[in-house]
Amino acid sequence: MPILIVGSVALDSVKTPFGEANDVLGGSAVFFAAAASHLAEDLHLVGVVGDDYPIGDLDFLAERGVSLEGLERSNGESFRWSGVYHYDLSSRDTLETRLGVFADFEPRIPDAARGADLVFLGNIDPRLQLQVLDQVESPAFVACDTMNFWIEGAREPLLEVLGRVDAVFVNDEEARQLAGESNLLHAARWIRERGPRWVIVKKGEHGAILFGEDSVFFAPGYPLEVIFDPTGAGDAFAGGFFGHLAAQGGDVSATALRRAVIYGSAMGSFAVEQFSVDRFRSLTEDEIAHRIGEFREMTSFERATSEVMDHG
């Protein structure tokens, strides 16, 4: 079941308490694809890089079955982001954002990807997200990500996007900012009233929440020994979410979406264990299955049948 991801393809420079990495693979589309490729085949990435991009470094995505036909190469500099994470890794300072060729990006969806059943609009200008929606046929499930920059600076097109997607991925601050509501339940309701049937709120170490019509689902944050580099966790989360939906044949029932949130949480937790997308180079099926089992174990509070027998 084909997935289309449109987003940034960047070079990140990151400093964390554990070390630093310079000009390494980054961007929402790259993290998404790296994570999703472990669960699904037939992924189509659309984005842009400059002529300085170490394009060969993306081979590992191609080898994992990701089509890079929609990756445009323009003259100029690639999108670069650099940041420093603080001691407790829950906050960061952006040192520099250089849009480069991304400033003039106009997404063109290859014919092979226009019929994708599942579409993820990474965190880019909502006007570009609308351009993508104009080019796809009739996807079964479309979600978008966004951020404070667009909530403040491109509110109208963002609201238009909301009216055309099935789900929104935001963090808790973004949800509150978008809705102008401090209560997360109210904020999610406000967003849902603008169009999307589902709101997925990512809360970092505190987990994630899926808000639906009359349901709320909580996924815990995976308790990591070391959070090596938080960059890309949210995009890997979305990749895991979509990858699971695709692997299950596009079942987008409430129960399927709950499981997808767990797969997203698992992929987000892997992403932060190493710099860049490096964890996804070595990740195995067994490791994924084991972590999904841990999520099940972390939230289970039912007595086993034998215990019910013992303790009445």
Added chain:
Amino acid sequence: MPILIVGSVALDSVKTPFGEANDVLGGSAVFFAAAASHLAEDLHLVGVVGDDYPIGDLDFLAERGVSLEGLERSNGESFRWSGVYHYDLSSRDTLETRLGVFADFEPRIPDAARGADLVFLGNIDPRLQLQVLDQVESPAFVACDTMNFWIEGAREPLLEVLGRVDAVFVNDEEARQLAGESNLLHAARWIRERGPRWVIVKKGEHGAILFGEDSVFFAPGYPLEVIFDPTGAGDAFAGGFFGHLAAQGGDVSATALRRAVIYGSAMGSFAVEQFSVDRFRSLTEDEIAHRIGEFREMTSFERATSEVMDHG
């Protein structure tokens, strides 16, 4: 199965965005007992009030089966706390804390309560917590609460308490401060190495985590339409936790403790729906059962059998 709770019995004055209440029932022992009394019988409260305390207001606890034999009445002012919650209710300013008769409190456990199987040491001076431990016989399960004030100012006696309890209740900031570790998993391990087999970390709207030897259990925060007054949520949590253990005949297995965390979370969520302990005056068994069911629903991501049949 008898429960002993030792803690503060206070008069709270609270201002929230939704209103204010003056000189209303408060204190860790009162919130704990109000919550626990909905799940368990045979509760023994030990604390102190001044001669200004509206002692008749505690009748509702006595009527719910809480023994107030250990509630000392001293000459002088009762413990008073007043605070203001900010707009988003996640932070507050303490306006005033007047210890009154609490300053000279020396807990004396009535004979009838010394044999209690379950003992909760509310958030009081760890030196007093030690005095309580010296007076009880051989409880099956003892837990303590604490706060930044004691972590900074009474570290040695607090560490001695840790060596003598089965479980510690703290919030996430307290856990990090106590252990000097920003990673919560490491902080919980540090605390466990000081004695307690279990660490229960309360995270307010983000839920609660139970850390054991090689297990981690997450309970979600209940998504409330309105958080009317957050005061006492943590003590009601502990009351729900202990109340469930008592109701289950003192089963303190890992699975029983997980369920106890869910009951604690439910009681904490009720506490904040009204000022003071008012929600516990009207709370019914059906409401509790319904909320426990909601917690189950909020964390379940398994396919129902029929779905497995349908979707393979």
